Amino acid sequence: MINLTLKQLRYFAALARYGHFGHAADACAISQPALSMQIREMEATLGIALFERGARQVRLTAFGAAFAPRAQAILRDVDELGDLARAAQGAFAGRLRIGVIPTIAPYLLPRLIRDLTDRYAGLDIHVRETLTARLIRELADGQLDAAIVALPVSEPSFTEVALFTEDFVLIRPQADAGKPVPPGNALCDMRLLLLEEGHCFRDQALSFCQPRDARARDGLDGSSLATLVQMVGAGIGVTLLPEMAVAVETRSAAVSVGRFDGVPPARTVGMIWRKTNPLASQFMDIATLVRESAMALRADHAGMAAHNSPSR
Secondary structure (H helix, E strand, O other): OOOOOHHHHHHHHHHHHHOOHHHHHHHHOOOHHHHHHHHHHHHHHHOOOOEEEOOOOEEEOHHHHHHHHHHHHHHHHHHHHHHHHHHHOOOOOEEEEEEEOOOOHHHHHHHHHHHHHHHOOOEEEEEEEOOHHHHHHHHHOOOOOEEEEEEOOOOOOEEEEEEEEEEEEEEEEHHHOOOOOOOHHHHHHOOEEEEOOOOHHHHHHHHHHOOOOOOOOOOOEEOOHHHHHHHHHOOOOEEEEEHHHHHHHOOOOOEEEEOOOOOOOEEEEEEEEEOOOOOHHHHHHHHHHHHHHHHHHHHHHHHHHHHHOOOO
16 A cells, blocks of 8 residues: 655645745745655655656656646645535635636735625635636646636636626727727727737737737737736827726826727626535635625726716
8 A cells, every 4th residue: 555645745746836846845835855855755655756857947757747636636635625624614714715817806806805804804815816727727726715717717617606797998098088989890900909828808808809800910918907008108009908907007107098889898707616615605605795895896996987087
């Protein structure tokens, strides 16, 4: 019988994730020699190497790559045993690891964290901000408990709960404030600034302005919505912005906000978690609170816009 410990499996998972002994040791809060010794003991117990050691990087062997998803599944199941106990205790407390995509996090999180803290005094909140594909992978691996993303993600192993829909607006240089807002297909002929590859918001924007056109775009890509808005303010082009980002990103830029006629481009924001997680009932309550926080944020922004309107 092969005798591996959960601690060893966690060390293995960290080294597989980071590909570097030092980084993995830091993540596990142990010394690098101690981590290295545990990995060597695992390999000795199994009788086969899990990693190829290079001068600067560590890579999984073929056996290590086959071993990794099984180890991750064991760790995920152990974590869910703990979640089962938490669910049975009634009050939601302890660690909550929640992921959020970058086009939502800076705008929703300040209010959401405050609301979560007020509602759940015993909750230890850990936030992970990264791209949708990475959030999905980390959620599936058990590194996250839930994530706030744009729907759909269409993963059969996840529960998806739609929270709210928000429109996109057109951000143009201040000099264009009085001009009519062009229709979506006219954006194809403009210098449309978008987020770099990997952001779901980029794909959503492209689907609105050129649904059947795969021509190369003559534009610049940014790493954040803040960068895109500042580029527009400098006269480089135009961009789209989700409504929740408008108040934050346009307050220090020489830009104008235009709203589309007819049915505007929009996205549905939702929360996802693994169907096997015993805390599903608690996550439904969290999802309701996320929706309430977003609606309160929207009301605040509407009030600010009305107060700043020239008609007042």
